[in-house]
Amino acid sequence: MAASMRLLVRRAIRLTHRNINVTTAGASGQTGCCCFSDAAGDRSTHFGFETVPETEKAKRVYKVFENVAQKYDVMNDAMSLGVHRLWKDMLLHVMHPQPGVRLLDVAGGTGDIAFRFLEYVRSQQERQRRRATRSMQTPSWQDISDNYSNENGEESKESRAVVCDINKEMLKVGKQKADSMGMGTGLSWVVGDAEELPFDDNQFDIYSIAFGIRNVTHIEQALQEALRVLKPGGRFMCLEFSKVTNPVLARLYDAYSFQMIPVLGEVIAGDWKSYQYLVESIRKFPDQEEFKGMIEDAGFYCVQYYNLTGGVVALHSGFKL
Amino acid sequence: MAALLRGLRAGRTLRGLCSVVSAPPAANPQCSGLTRGIHCAALRLQDESKSDKPPPSSSSTTHHEHYQTHSAEQASTSDPAAEEASRPNTSYQDQSGEQGEEYETEEQLQVRILNAALEFVPLHGWSMEAIAAGAETLDLSSASTGMFYNGAGDLVLHFVSHCNSQLTEILAEQHKQVQLGQAEQKRTADFLRDAVETRLRMHIPYIESWPQAMSILLLPHNIPNSLKHLSTLVDDIWFYAGDRSTDMNWYTKRAALTGIYNTTELVMVQDSSTDFQDTWNFLDNRIQDVVNMAGTAKQVQSTGEAVVQGLMGAAFTLKNLTGLNQKR
Numbered sequence: 001m002a003a004s005m006r007l008l009v010r011r012a013i014r015l016t017h018r019n020i021n022v023t024t025a026g027a028s029g030q031t032g033c034c035c036f037s038d039a040a041g042d043r044s045t046h047f048g049f050e051t052v053p054e055t056e057k058a059k060r061v062y063k064v065f066e067n068v069a070q071k072y073d074v075m076n077d078a079m080s081l082g083v084h085r086l087w088k089d090m091l092l093h094v095m096h097p098q099p100g101v102r103l104l105d106v107a108g109g110t111g112d113i114a115f116r117f118l119e120y121v122r123s124q125q126e127r128q129r130r131r132a133t134r135s136m137q138t139p140s141w142q143d144i145s146d147n148y149s150n151e152n153g154e155e156s157k158e159s160r161a162v163v164c165d166i167n168k169e170m171l172k173v174g175k176q177k178a179d180s181m182g183m184g185t186g187l188s189w190v191v192g193d194a195e196e197l198p199f200d201d202n203q204f205d206i207y208s209i210a211f212g213i214r215n216v217t218h219i220e221q222a223l224q225e226a227l228r229v230l231k232p233g234g235r236f237m238c239l240e241f242s243k244v245t246n247p248v249l250a251r252l253y254d255a256y257s258f259q260m261i262p263v264l265g266e267v268i269a270g271d272w273k274s275y276q277y278l279v280e281s282i283r284k285f286p287d288q289e290e291f292k293g294m295i296e297d298a299g300f301y302c303v304q305y306y307n308l309t310g311g312v313v314a315l316h317s318g319f320k321l
Numbered sequence: 322m323a324a325l326l327r328g329l330r331a332g333r334t335l336r337g338l339c340s341v342v343s344a345p346p347a348a349n350p351q352c353s354g355l356t357r358g359i360h361c362a363a364l365r366l367q368d369e370s371k372s373d374k375p376p377p378s379s380s381s382t383t384h385h386e387h388y389q390t391h392s393a394e395q396a397s398t399s400d401p402a403a404e405e406a407s408r409p410n411t412s413y414q415d416q417s418g419e420q421g422e423e424y425e426t427e428e429q430l431q432v433r434i435l436n437a438a439l440e441f442v443p444l445h446g447w448s449m450e451a452i453a454a455g456a457e458t459l460d461l462s463s464a465s466t467g468m469f470y471n472g473a474g475d476l477v478l479h480f481v482s483h484c485n486s487q488l489t490e491i492l493a494e495q496h497k498q499v500q501l502g503q504a505e506q507k508r509t510a511d512f513l514r515d516a517v518e519t520r521l522r523m524h525i526p527y528i529e530s531w532p533q534a535m536s537i538l539l540l541p542h543n544i545p546n547s548l549k550h551l552s553t554l555v556d557d558i559w560f561y562a563g564d565r566s567t568d569m570n571w572y573t574k575r576a577a578l579t580g581i582y583n584t585t586e587l588v589m590v591q592d593s594s595t596d597f598q599d600t601w602n603f604l605d606n607r608i609q610d611v612v613n614m615a616g617t618a619k620q621v622q623s624t625g626e627a628v629v630q631g632l633m634g635a636a637f638t639l640k641n642l643t644g645l646n647q648k649r
Binding site for chain 2: 094095096097098100101205206230231232233234235301302317319321
């Protein structure tokens with residue numbers, strides 16, 4: 001009883017802190033989501049620097065990604081000068097998945113994370129198998145027959161990745177990529193909303209969301225869903241643009257974001273507004289510490305974040321214990 | 322938020338002081354201001370929790386100690402979260418599927434995972450696979466191995482500190498027996514020999530993979546921790562052997578024992594005799610060497626003094642004979 005009271009007090013502390021933040025942080029305007037304004041009726045949220053009703057945000061985000069789906073990967077390479085590949089590799093490196101784990105990649109559209117995951121796990125399994133055969137240079141007949149029976153059991157240790165996205169266009173592009181790369185096995189493509197995942201409880205070992213959570217209307221709900229579908233001991237990993245700490249770098253980054261990226265969007269993808277939204281939504285997303293607080297509020301433990309490229313991208317990780 | 326936490330922590334330390342000086346503040350009716358209100362609520366909760374559990378079971382006392390000293394423990398874990406300091410408890414009954422497992426903090430859960438992982442070390446070596454297998458026996462997903470940022474190093478260091486604390490318990494028990502007069506005080510050499518042998522025997526279940534563990538302990542980022550464990554081990558052994566020296570001997574004794582321990586460990590990993598008899602013989606010889614050296618050192622010192630006195634006497638006599646010492 002005392003224990004749950006303590007939990008309540010801690011929640012109260014955090015809520016009051018959030019209240020203080022919302023009422024006194026008018027100048028910065030970074031925390032745009034006004035969850036504590038009046039209840040009922042039309043609550044509004046941010047869509048880039050615009051303010052739109054919450055119900056409309058999801059629709060507009062859907063349209064943005066519908067428009068950019070075909071050129072999504074090309075634009076990623078152009079805007080980040082290829083560095084996004086390093087960020088995603090870093091995510092996998094920190095994740096260090098063991099063979100046999102199930103990954104849920106939410107907002108995983110074109111499947112970058114899922115592909116990398118499958119490659120990582122398969123190369124690890126290869127290495128293990130090679131190590132095993134090296135230690136058994138002259139196998140006896142008994143060992144050989146054991147190996148045959150083991151291979152049937154290997155199927156259960158097969159890693160599986162599920163790519164979930166709210167946008168069918170992005171999934172279509174991802175499926176085409178998978179087919180062309182020949183990575184058919186072990187992948188599933190599911191349409192779903194991050195705030196209401198179409199999965200049962202305790203299904204996945206790892207939940208990853210790369211550059212998608214800032215587009216979600218209710219981030220807390222997405223975090224709650226993540227907690228729900230993860231197995232006990234499961235890991236939540238989120239790769240997202242965040243606040244640059246270095247002031248010089250921050251100024252360069254701002255200039256690049258607002259001047260270059262929409263132009264690139266217009267030239268390569270023929271869509272200025274979508275990339276304007278992209279850049280603005282980055283500015284509206286909470287910073288590293290605040291997002292970490294949100295993850296902890298949702299019920300994750302051992303939450304930590306790593307800044308990549310000086311804070312341009314932050315990798316948050318939490319565990320369901 | 323940081324200011325709130327600092328206030329809470331300050332409040333906790335103040336409360337510690339208050340409980341010594343006066344009666345603990347059971348109720349604080351006049352709490353004005355938001356910060357103080359929360360602070361008072363937290364205090365009231367702490368008092369409640371104290372009164373709620375009159376017969377403290379072992380888990381709840383450790384929990385309470387953790388609550389009080391959690392800020393000190395932060396340094397030892399890899400959690401940089403400042404907010405964790407105010408949340409020492411992990412899942413309660415509201416987390417599904419965890420009923421019946423009353424771990425109190427993340428550190429304790431990590432300890433449980435590492436303990437479970439030790440079983441799989443003979444199979445997988447000192448590696449993340451062993452930790453993953455250990456986590457799975459506790460019904461946790463293998464993704465929870467991500468909590469161990471140092472990977473295999475965490476497992477090895479945990480095992481080493483576990484063995485050290487076991488040894489300390491055994492030595493304390495023996496010490497108590499001697500105090501009660503139920504056992505005889507051993508000679509220093511025998512005591513050292515028995516202590517080192519007991520400690521090294523704890524490696525026997527993992528002796529196949531112990532070279533891998535030793536190499537992990539020698540990795541640059543693990544060296545500070547492994548040195549710390551080694552020095553506390555040697556210090557404990559000497560303390561229970563009865564060493565209360567405060568001069569240079571303190572350093573020489575510990576250096577000698579460190580040398581003995583490390584060399585014996587190395588002999589042990591390549592020893593193939595029955596029950597490691599060769600290792601214990603080696604250990605005996607090394608301890609005998611040290612004892613002899615100590616004796617020899619004393620002898621050298623007294624001999625040196627005698628020789629110097631003899632020389633002085635000879636020089637004086639020579640001066641007398643040659644007539645240089647005449648005082649007319």
